[in-house]
Amino acid sequence: MPLNKPTICVLGCGTMGIAIIRGTLDSITGSTSVQSSPKIPHATAVTSTTGESEEAEDLLRPAGFIACVSHQESAAKLKKTLGDQVKVLHGTAGNVQGVNEADVILLCTKPQVAKAVLSAPGIQEALTDKLLVSICAGVTIEQLQSWTTPTTTVIRAMPNTPCKIREGMTVLSCGPNTDAQSMSFTSNIFSTLGRCRILDEKHLDAVTALAGSGPAFACVMLEALADGGVMMGLPRDVATELAAQVLQGAARMVLTTGAHPAAIKDSVTTPGGCTIAGLLTMEDGKIRSTLARTIQEATTVASTLGRDKK
Ligand SMILES: NC(=O)C1=CN([C@@H]2O[C@H](COP(=O)(O)OP(=O)(O)OC[C@H]3O[C@@H](n4cnc5c(N)ncnc54)[C@H](OP(=O)(O)O)[C@@H]3O)[C@@H](O)[C@H]2O)C=CC1
Numbered sequence: 001m002p003l004n005k006p007t008i009c010v011l012g013c014g015t016m017g018i019a020i021i022r023g024t025l026d027s028i029t030g031s032t033s034v035q036s037s038p039k040i041p042h043a044t045a046v047t048s049t050t051g052e053s054e055e056a057e058d059l060l061r062p063a064g065f066i067a068c069v070s071h072q073e074s075a076a077k078l079k080k081t082l083g084d085q086v087k088v089l090h091g092t093a094g095n096v097q098g099v100n101e102a103d104v105i106l107l108c109t110k111p112q113v114a115k116a117v118l119s120a121p122g123i124q125e126a127l128t129d130k131l132l133v134s135i136c137a138g139v140t141i142e143q144l145q146s147w148t149t150p151t152t153t154v155i156r157a158m159p160n161t162p163c164k165i166r167e168g169m170t171v172l173s174c175g176p177n178t179d180a181q182s183m184s185f186t187s188n189i190f191s192t193l194g195r196c197r198i199l200d201e202k203h204l205d206a207v208t209a210l211a212g213s214g215p216a217f218a219c220v221m222l223e224a225l226a227d228g229g230v231m232m233g234l235p236r237d238v239a240t241e242l243a244a245q246v247l248q249g250a251a252r253m254v255l256t257t258g259a260h261p262a263a264i265k266d267s268v269t270t271p272g273g274c275t276i277a278g279l280l281t282m283e284d285g286k287i288r289s290t291l292a293r294t295i296q297e298a299t300t301v302a303s304t305l306g307r308d309k310k
């Protein structure tokens with residue numbers, strides 16, 4: 001599928017649509033940067049850098065964005081949020097116009113409305129010979145293909161909210177007939193928004209739980225650590241800053257040195273010291289089991305999100 005400086009239509013431009021547009025626009029203007037020299041490498045399969053010249057990568061950069069929402073009030077808010085760089089449309093007619101005017105369509109509605117949005121009059125025709133990338137949790141490639149015609153190329157993606165600041169984690173899965181240029185384009189877009197991997201679709205519910213929902217789980221841990229600091233007398237803003245920087249620092253040590261998390265934990269833990277006292281308290285609270293079961297439960301629910309409600 002030829003994709004030279006494509007226009008992208010975000011169908012359902014809410015939290016995630018805005019995060020993806022914001023991050024991509026920032027990547028074009030160079031406002032924020034993705035981490036450099038990671039020990040744990042970025043995308044494991046097709047990436048924008050695989051044998052492609054800078055010129056070829058430049059051609060894969062989007063020429064513009066169209067953002068579609070359901071309600072007029074949301075459209076008015078979105079115009080204020082995204083400014084003049086993005087064309088904002090609303091309603092069913094807006095969806096058809098947006099898909100018609102674009103080369104690549106990012107489906108970012110809630111999973112429950114994905115089928116209705118793709119089955120609306122005019123959408124299937126407008127999607128002819130175009131690339132559809134869906135970020136809808138639990139909606140399978142098979143479902144997406146059944147709601148479109150064989151002329152539409154389908155890719156499933158699972159990004160997360162830190163894409164907004166280009167610190168995202170995205171996993172892509174492709175259908176049996178996905179061409180290399182569509183995969184390369186999609187991988188290129190999400191690699192500029194953070195890290196991007198390509199995995200078999202069977203992993204996507206677990207990915208949704210760990211990486212898609214993960215920022216919420218991480219923020220609960222962050223808030224709880226800060227609460228502990230507040231309990232011991234630290235001002236709230238200081239406690240929050242410390243907790244956030246600690247989580248970021250520890251995570252970056254894993255990503256940049258490739259060290260096992262247990263080795264980093266051991267290096268902090270002085271025999272008879274305060275860290276081991278805290279660690280044993282965590283173990284008494286079954287924190288490892290609680291966090292692992294959190295991912296297990298969220299994976300189970302993610303697998304149901306694309307199903308029709310009875
Ligand atoms: N939130 C997250 O962290 C993540 C979410 N996802 C997935 O991303 C998708 C979007 O989630 P999120 O951004 O949180 O959801 P939001 O509720 O923030 O956004 C959904 C958007 O869809 C629009 N919409 C609803 N119905 C239609 C329609 N018929 N036509 C066009 N637009 C429509 C809404 O417009 P209006 O406001 O006018 O109703 C809204 O802008 C979901 O499928 C979710 O599974 C994936 C990874 C992470």
Ligand SMILES: O=C(O)[C@@H]1CCC=N1
Nearest residue numbers: 137208209212213305
């Ligand atoms: O909670 C949800 O269903 C979505 C999917 C991943 C993050 N948010």
